[in-house]
Amino acid sequence: AITFRDDDGSILASTDDDTVRVWNIFSNDCLHRLSIVNDLSCCVRFLPKNRGVIVG
Known part of the structure; x- marks a missing residue:
């Protein structure tokens, strides 16, 4: 992703x-x-206003 x-x-x-x-x-x-556990990185998004990222 x-x-x-x-x-x-x-x-x-x-x-x-x-x-x-x-x-x-x-x-x-x-x-x-960022290291990912259990290969849960099928979707990635930036949070608004540079507050972080979402990985799922």
Whole structure:
């Protein structure tokens, strides 16, 4: 799963290695890496006003 936040160019993506990562599309840097338990990363969303992310 993947979602895009256009106000700062961030991408939130679940990956095959049981992580969810936040990437900056302008610098290609991985900003955050979250480990996921039980492979529950079929949906990802940014919360409004940069308050966090939802993974489910």
